[in-house]
Structures are given as structure tokens and as C-alpha cells.
Amino acid sequence: MADRVRVRELDDDEGRRLVRIIRRGTGSVVTWRRAQMILLSAQGMPVPKIAEVSFTSADRVRDVIHNFNADGFDSLYPKYAGGRPKKFTLPERREIKKIAKSAPVEHDLPFSTWSLTKLTEFLVAEGWSTTSATKVCACCSARRVSPFKK
Incomplete structure (x- = not known):
């Protein structure tokens, strides 16, 4: 016991x-x-x-x-923080937009265009959280609209 x-x-x-x-x-x-x-x-x-x-x-x-x-x-003391996920700030949105508009070759990647999966993997490798990167790409595919516009 x-x-x-x-x-x-x-x-x-x-x-x-x-x-x-x-x-x-x-x-x-x-x-x-x-x-x-x-x-x-x-x-x-x-x-x-x-x-x-x-x-x-x-x-x-x-x-x-x-x-x-x-x-x-x-x-x-409780450490949870519920509620709605945080929104992207304007500087974060600009950075993601800059990456998405650039060619993968500029980042030394062996493909010519971005797919949602490749963009997500690249953002995670660059230090973005998996949740943020996935949310950006999910927003892209669900709306069929670029989330990178202002």
C-alpha cells in the first residue's frame, strides 16, 4: 500500500x-x-x-x-486562461503574408510553390507555434480566401 x-x-x-x-x-x-x-x-x-x-x-x-x-x-493560484484564442496582431499578419507571398526557393526550400501543409511546416520550423501556423492554414483552406489580406 x-x-x-x-x-x-x-x-x-x-x-x-x-x-x-x-x-x-x-x-x-x-x-x-x-x-x-x-x-x-x-x-x-x-x-x-x-x-x-x-x-x-x-x-x-x-x-x-x-x-x-x-x-x-x-x-x-489557477493558471488556466480560457476563452477565445488570441488573434494575430498586425505585425504577425504582415510577417506571415510576407512569407506566403515569397517563393520557397528564397528560403532555400526545394519546391517552387507553397502548399498549406508546406507553409505550416515552414512556419513551425521558423519558431511559430504549431497552433498558430495550423490556424493560419486552416483559415486559408476553410474560406478559400487568403487570411493574409488586411
Whole structure:
């Protein structure tokens, strides 16, 4: 059987900071709930009981404790950023347009015209993220219109 999961030993300042996060009541609910899990673990409460008190699964409690042990207070704050994907800025659009209008031979490539796949692979090789390059080319093929126009 695996060892019981517990938060690392906390010093007085860390304990006060956790209590302050919990008592403050403002800010992210996610941060508040994670701080509560850590404080309950520091007080010796077992994982299944923490899960019951915080209305979540025992696996989630274990993940929060492991993350806190590894990263400290940074792990309490959510890092997700949902919503619509970012749009291309004007300088990014100009750069992609310049590459798409140029001949592949100018970039020492052995073909004469760009295909969407070749343009995507080239953009990724040039340091663009795979998502950005794919989005540009998907926009091209879905609309049958060049996304490189202003």
C-alpha cells in the first residue's frame, strides 16, 4: 500500500498565509479551496476526509497536495486562461503574408510553390507555434480566401 499523502511541514509564516487566504474570502474560489485542502492536510486530516469536506474527489486532493509540495504557494493560484484564442496582431499578419507571398526557393526550400501543409511546416520550423501556423492554414483552406489580406 502507498504511503499516506500529506503536505510537507509548514513553518509559521506559511500557516499564517494559508489562514489569511481562507479567512479573507475575496479572490478566486479555486485558490480558497486549494488553500483549505492544504491547511486541513497540515492539521493531520486524511485525504478521504478532506475530499468529503471540500466536496471533491480524493484524487484531486492528492494532486493539490503533491503540487503544493513541489511548487509551494504558486500551485494555489489557477493558471488556466480560457476563452477565445488570441488573434494575430498586425505585425504577425504582415510577417506571415510576407512569407506566403515569397517563393520557397528564397528560403532555400526545394519546391517552387507553397502548399498549406508546406507553409505550416515552414512556419513551425521558423519558431511559430504549431497552433498558430495550423490556424493560419486552416483559415486559408476553410474560406478559400487568403487570411493574409488586411
